[in-house]
Amino acid sequence: QKEVEQDPGPLSVPEGAIVSLNCTYSNSAFQYFMWYRQYSRKGPELLMYTYSSGNKEDGRFTAQVDKSSKYISLFIRDSQPSDSATYLCAMNGANNLFFGTGTRLTVIP
Amino acid sequence: SAVISQKPSRDICQRGTSLTIQCQVDSQVTMMFWYRQQPGQSLTLIATANQGSEATYESGFVIDKFPISRPNLTFSTLTVSNMSPEDSSIYLCTVSYGVQETQYFGPGTRLLVL
Numbered sequence: 001q002k003e004v005e006q007d008p009g010p011l012s013v014p015e016g017a018i019v020s021l022n023c024t025y026s027n028s029a030f031q032y033f034m035w036y037r038q039y040s041r042k043g044p045e046l047l048m049y050t051y052s053s054g055n056k057e058d059g060r061f062t063a064q065v066d067k068s069s070k071y072i073s074l075f076i077r078d079s080q081p082s083d084s085a086t087y088l089c090a091m092n093g094a095n096n097l098f099f100g101t102g103t104r105l106t107v108i109p
Numbered sequence: 110s111a112v113i114s115q116k117p118s119r120d121i122c123q124r125g126t127s128l129t130i131q132c133q134v135d136s137q138v139t140m141m142f143w144y145r146q147q148p149g150q151s152l153t154l155i156a157t158a159n160q161g162s163e164a165t166y167e168s169g170f171v172i173d174k175f176p177i178s179r180p181n182l183t184f185s186t187l188t189v190s191n192m193s194p195e196d197s198s199i200y201l202c203t204v205s206y207g208v209q210e211t212q213y214f215g216p217g218t219r220l221l222v223l
Contacts, residue, residue: 004151034211043201043214044152046110088152090212096142096167097212099152 003027006089006100015109019076023089023100026070032092033065035074037085038102044088048074079107111136111204113215121221122192129188130218132202137182139206143175146199146217155200158185192222 006023013019021035032051036044048063050056056063062075072091076083086102112135122128132141141158156164156177164177179185189196202215 006151008149032211036214041219043113043216046211046213049211092211096154096157097152101149101151 003093003098004089004091004100007103008101010104010106012106012108013079015079015081015107017079017107019074019079019083019105019107021074021076021087021089021103021105023072024070025072025091025098027091027093027098028067028070030091030093030098033063033072034090034092034097035061035063036088036090038088039085047087079105081107081109083107111138111213113202113204113213115202115215115218117218118216119219119221121223123223124193126192127188127190128192128220129186130200130202132185132187132215134183134204138204139182139210140204140212141179141185142203142205142212143177143185143187144201144203146201152201155187158187189220192220194222196220197222 004025035048037047038044050063053065053067060077064073084106086104088102089100090097114133116131143155144152146152154167155170156166158164158177158179160179176188199217199219201217203212205212
């Protein structure tokens with residue numbers, strides 16, 4: 001079983017839609033959870049960073065962590081064509097990060 | 110967050126040759142890492158670059174194939190040795206300010222081996 005599972009998509013939505021991206025994980029010791037956004041031909045950039053369970057909001061983005069279910073989500077409200085990218089979840093083990101495979105999102109104008 | 114640069118940004122290399130990738134950070138960082146990103150796969154950690162000592166390699170990666178240097182707190186190199194087409198990938202440098210802190214990515218080096 002992989003440490004982190006993420007639906008690779010692709011996911012296409014119309015502009016203005018609410019997007020839900022999700023990851024599950026198997027290691028209950030994970031405490032730090034991150035979402036990275038990667039545009040084509042660029043390195044991943046940190047989008048959201050949360051510690052333990054709960055919600056964190058930043059503009060149109062909301063990250064949720066449910067440690068009891070080992071499930072994390074990223075919600076994008078009022079999605080824009082500029083949100084089109086690959087979104088990777090990541091979580092922190094003892095000394096390194098474990099990544100999902102990424103979900104490719106396309107927001108259609 | 111840190112500003113990270115990588116050189117070269119891309120390269121096309123012949124089988125059997127070696128390529129050294131440089132990673133430069135604009136501030137002193139505690140941790141530096143090297144990842145590989147192959148198409149359709151998740152990021153794979155190659156090694157942790159330790160300042161002043163040998164790198165710590167993950168399972169499946171060895172020093173002879175991927176020698177790493179980290180002479181100071183702002184710079185590291187990764188060499189891909191004796192390349193084969195299977196080494197074609199994006200190689201990414203990341204940095205963090207603490208052992209369990211988040212990591213910031215460089216722009217990556219896109220390598221194609223013919």
